[in-house]
Amino acid sequence: MKDPVCGMTVEPAKAAATSEYQGQTYYFCSAGCKAKFDANPTQYVK
Numbered sequence: 001m002k003d004p005v006c007g008m009t010v011e012p013a014k015a016a017a018t019s020e021y022q023g024q025t026y027y028f029c030s031a032g033c034k035a036k037f038d039a040n041p042t043q044y045v046k
Contacts, residue, residue, distance in 0.1 A: 004026050
């Protein structure tokens with residue numbers, strides 16, 4: 001999976017954080033990327 005914020009490849013089992021948005025799970029390399037996503041998910045979802 002790709003971190004939608006920074007584009008880094010993230011293994012779901014080893015993701016630092018996850019978020020649910022519109023029924024889909026997003027995986028993040030760090031809590032910082034998750035915080036950016038959670039603040040404005042529409043900016044990162046294409």
